[in-house]
């Protein structure tokens with residue numbers, strides 16, 4: 494089974510990446526093959542609809558990983574009550590061809606307080622738009638869940654990401670029969 498983990502933050506120092514890296518680690522421990530794509534390291538051009546962008550090496554990597562994947566673990570920061578523009582740009586290169594009938598787990602890094610739910614709802618809506626089967630469970634990590642290097646160190650946060658990864662693996666197994 495292959496799961497594509499998407500880091501959805503464009504920043505160099507990213508808490509979202511901390512969630513994505515932890516999810517990837519946990520999935521690998523469950524013997525899942527991880528296809529890791531991070532919009533902050535895998536720099537995509539702006540989606541314009543121009544067919545020439547299909548030849549871009551990073552666009553090719555994104556499409557190949559998404560096509561190969563049986564399921565997705567998608568992460569984003571909450572920016573202005575939504576997902577990052579960089580993640581939305583990446584998802585605009587993809588569509589139902591890549592996501593239809595494939596499960597997704599979603600998790601967000603937010604600023605604390607009551608932040609994060611709007612980005613989760615936004616991400617859920619976008620993934621519904623590409624016909625992914627988004628798990629009902631979801632997770633927001635506040636800044637306190639990370640150490641100074643943006644590693645997800647909080648025990649409860651780790652448990653919640655593990656739970657999401659387990660649910661994702663189980664549903665992907667059911668749906669893809671792998």
Ligand SMILES: Cc1cc2nc3c(=O)[nH]c(=O)nc-3n(C[C@H](O)[C@H](O)[C@H](O)COP(=O)(O)O)c2cc1C
Pocket residue numbers: 502503504506507508509510569570571572573574575602603604605607608609636
């Ligand atoms: C442009 C911008 C907008 C933000 N908007 C929100 C917001 O609406 N709600 C929130 O809880 N946090 C907001 N934050 C805080 C980020 O969600 C938080 O710092 C998060 O950890 C950033 O993730 P990253 O380090 O992976 O980019 C915002 C941060 C930035 C830079």
